Amino acid sequence: MQSSILRPALADPPAQLAHDRVYRGLRQQVMHGELFPGTPLTLRGIGKSFGVSMTPAREAVRRLTAEGALTFSASGRVATPELSNERIEELASIRALLEPELASRALRRAHLALIDRMESINDSNARAIHRQDPVEYIRTNLEFHRTLYLRAQSPAMLGLLETVWLQLGPTMRALYTRLKRTTAPPHHRLILEALRAGDDAALRLALRTDVTQGLRHLVV
Amino acid sequence: MQSSILRPALADPPAQLAHDRVYRGLRQQVMHGELFPGTPLTLRGIGKSFGVSMTPAREAVRRLTAEGALTFSASGRVATPELSNERIEELASIRALLEPELASRALRRAHLALIDRMESINDSNARAIHRQDPVEYIRTNLEFHRTLYLRAQSPAMLGLLETVWLQLGPTMRALYTRLKRTTAPPHHRLILEALRAGDDAALRLALRTDVTQGLRHLVV
DNA sequence: ATGGGAATAATGTGATCACAGATCATCGCG
DNA sequence: CGCGATGATCTGTGATCACATTATTCCCAT
Numbered sequence: 001m002q003s004s005i006l007r008p009a010l011a012d013p014p015a016q017l018a019h020d021r022v023y024r025g026l027r028q029q030v031m032h033g034e035l036f037p038g039t040p041l042t043l044r045g046i047g048k049s050f051g052v053s054m055t056p057a058r059e060a061v062r063r064l065t066a067e068g069a070l071t072f073s074a075s076g077r078v079a080t081p082e083l084s085n086e087r088i089e090e091l092a093s094i095r096a097l098l099e100p101e102l103a104s105r106a107l108r109r110a111h112l113a114l115i116d117r118m119e120s121i122n123d124s125n126a127r128a129i130h131r132q133d134p135v136e137y138i139r140t141n142l143e144f145h146r147t148l149y150l151r152a153q154s155p156a157m158l159g160l161l162e163t164v165w166l167q168l169g170p171t172m173r174a175l176y177t178r179l180k181r182t183t184a185p186p187h188h189r190l191i192l193e194a195l196r197a198g199d200d201a202a203l204r205l206a207l208r209t210d211v212t213q214g215l216r217h218l219v220v
Numbered sequence: 221m222q223s224s225i226l227r228p229a230l231a232d233p234p235a236q237l238a239h240d241r242v243y244r245g246l247r248q249q250v251m252h253g254e255l256f257p258g259t260p261l262t263l264r265g266i267g268k269s270f271g272v273s274m275t276p277a278r279e280a281v282r283r284l285t286a287e288g289a290l291t292f293s294a295s296g297r298v299a300t301p302e303l304s305n306e307r308i309e310e311l312a313s314i315r316a317l318l319e320p321e322l323a324s325r326a327l328r329r330a331h332l333a334l335i336d337r338m339e340s341i342n343d344s345n346a347r348a349i350h351r352q353d354p355v356e357y358i359r360t361n362l363e364f365h366r367t368l369y370l371r372a373q374s375p376a377m378l379g380l381l382e383t384v385w386l387q388l389g390p391t392m393r394a395l396y397t398r399l400k401r402t403t404a405p406p407h408h409r410l411i412l413e414a415l416r417a418g419d420d421a422a423l424r425l426a427l428r429t430d431v432t433q434g435l436r437h438l439v440v
Numbered sequence: 441a442t443g444g445g446a447a448t449a450a451t452g453t454g455a456t457c458a459c460a461g462a463t464c465a466t467c468g469c470g
Numbered sequence: 471c472g473c474g475a476t477g478a479t480c481t482g483t484g485a486t487c488a489c490a491t492t493a494t495t496c497c498c499a500t
Contacts, residue, residue, distance in 0.1 A: 018484070019282075042451065053485045058452080062239075062279045066286040068376075075492060076452045090376045101317060156288075156310045156387070160380055167376070238454070262481065273455050278482085295462060296482045442500085449494070456487085463480070470473085 019056035022046065023063050030069045030080060031166050033138040033173030037082040041070070068167040080170040088171060088215060091164050095211040098161045099145065100204035103191070105152035107203055110195050118147050119192060126184040134176040138169070144188060148195075168215075175215075185214060239276035242266065243283050250289045250300060251386050253358040253393030257302040261290070289386040300390040308391060308435060311384050315431040318381045319365065320424035323411070325372035327423055330415050338367050339412060346404045354396040358389070364408060368415075388435075395435070405434060 026046065029035055047057040061078055064070045071081045083091070121144045128136035142165060149158050187210035194203035246266065249255055267277040281298055284290045291301045303311070341364045348356035362385060369378050407430035414423035 017482095044451075054452085055484050055486090059279065059282045059483095062282050063286040066283040068379075077492085078452090087376065090374050093374075094377055094380065097317060097321060154310050154313075156307065156384075157314055159288075160314065160383070163380070164376075237452095264481075274482085275454050275456090279453095292482095297462085298482085444499090445497095447494105447496080449492105451490100451492075453489085453491100454487105455489105457485085459483085459485105461481085461483105463478105465476100465478080467476085468474095470471105 017056075018050075018052045019059040022050045022052060022056050022060035025050060026060055026064055027069060027166065030064070030169045031138075031142065031162070032135050033169050033176070034135055035080045035170050035173065036177075037080055037170040037174050039080045039170070041078050041080075043078075064166075067163045069163075069169070081167060083167070083171050088168070091168055092212055092215045094164050095161070096208050098157060098164070099149070099211055100207045102149040102152045102154060102157055102161065103203050103207050104200055105154055106148050106150075107195065107198065107200055109151045109153070110148065114147065114151060115192060115195050118144055118195075121147060122188045122192070125188070129184050132180060134173055137176060138172055148191075185210065187213065237276075238270075238272045239279040242270045242272060242276050242280035245270060246280055246284055247289060247386065250284070250389045251358075251362065251382075252355050253389050253396070254355055255300045255390050255393065256397075257300055257390040257394050259300045259390070261298050261300075263298070284386075287383045287386055289383075289389070301387060303387070303391050308388070311388055312432055312435045314384050315381070316428050318377060318384070319369070319431055320427045322369040322372045322374060322377055322381065323423050323427045324420055325374055326368050326370075327415065327418065327420055329371045329373070330368065334367065334371060335412060335415050338364055338415075341367060342408045342412070345408070349404050352400060354393055357396060358392055368411075392435075405430065407433065 041061070043054045043057045043061065046061065047054050050057070061070060065072060065078070068081065070078050073079055121140055125137060125140040125144060128140055146158070146162075149161070152158065187206055190206035191203065191210065194206050261281070263274045263277045263281065266281065267274050270277070281290060285292060285298070288301065290298050293299055341360055345357060345360035345364060348360055366378070366382075369381070372378065407426055410426035411423065411430065414426050
């Protein structure tokens with residue numbers, strides 16, 4: 001920390017550890033698609049933008065590269081990942097494997113208040129599409145899914161899924177920016193209907209198609 | 221690196237980055253069950269045992285905690301994870317989800333040489349059981365599975381699975397040490413038979429039972 | 441104008457240090 | 471003899487520095 005002597009002795013201790021603040025900040029930028037694929041980052045730059053030295057920035061970057069949110073180019077340069085089409089399809093198929101399972105586990109615990117909240121998030125999602133706001137679209141889309149999966153009470157599986165989302169963040173940004181569509185994807189309504197009906201098979205199918213269709217016809 | 225002046229100028233540059241050596245070494249210790257759950261580790265101790273300073277040790281630890289291989293106890297102390305029974309069951313169910321999928325993807329590419337190699341690994345596995353060598357048992361067991369999954373050509377999915385194995389490493393060590401069984405699990409033979417027969421459904425089932433049975437009756 | 445090479449700047453890496461908080465041992469008191 | 475307080479030690483954190491390597495810039499020769 002090094003505070004008392006050389007520093008002007010700011011009275012409040014850091015409410016959160018510095019490297020954790022940096023980690024969370026960068027993670028959100030990547031997952032929400034605020035960064036395009038291949039965006040170069042520097043330790044000193046990250047540190048400066050968060051008001052810390054290189055050390056916490058390095059630890060945050062190390063953590064994020066471990067999760068696939070960032071990649072090291074040749075000789076240590078760090079950047080957001082540029083995924084090949086095969087990798088995109090593989091990550092989509094992982095989503096297609098995990099998300100129906102998480103939804104199914106959440107189904108029995110999904111009471112009406114939860115469904116209403118998901119519907120409200122879905123409205124925000126539709127507005128983001130009309131506004132052509134890619135970041136807000138990605139954010140609300142993930143929030144829609146996460147709100148459901150939180151009910152599955154499977155933290156390890158949700159954690160795994162979030163690393164997949166993380167890896168796809170910059171790619172989704174690039175795709176949704178290129179696309180400029182103005183109509184909402186139809187599958188969220190199917191998900192909500194299956195939840196209301198308590199229909200496990202329909203729910204699993206709705207999620208699988210939402211996940212795969214969402215990327216399949218974008219990758220060319 | 222800091223070599224030329226203060227150091228005796230050892231001529232060879234580090235073939236691999238120091239933090240990466242530390243990361244790989246620790247990762248193997250955890251995954252192969254060389255460490256029991258709750259084993260405390262210290263940055264300075266890790267650094268000393270690898271002949272480096274705290275800095276690379278810190279980065280390796282940060283990376284491993286991101287993958288769930290290590291946990292931070294209250295106020296930053298680092299240790300191997302002590303999993304609750306619910307967490308163990310959840311991780312087992314993730315294995316039961318991913319491993320049949322990986323096996324199925326590998327099936328079409330599993331030629332005879334691969335099956336022979338798996339059989340040889342399985343023999344080593346059986347010997348490790350007779351020798352009551354938990355670490356070697358865990359190592360060969362994972363190698364048996366990984367040899368198959370490598371053929372699936374799905375690096376992201378295999379990477380996800382390996383983080384699950386990592387989280388289970390110390391727990392498996394504790395369980396297999398406590399158990400002291402001397403008979404090989406029967407499911408590996410079923411896996412090999414399904415591979416030879418090219419029977420996808422049987423292969424998926426064999427893996428699912430191998431994964432779940434392997435842990436289910438140990439957790440009490 | 442253009443291509444190449446040298447000088448310069450930028451970047452990641454690892455070591456070291458000061459510091460704060462936690463942990464542990466020891467000693468003294470009841 | 472037991473137990474709590476107090477001092478010493480241990481541990482993670484963040485900053486800073488030296489260094490090697492890579493990238494960039496700039497200038498001159500063709």
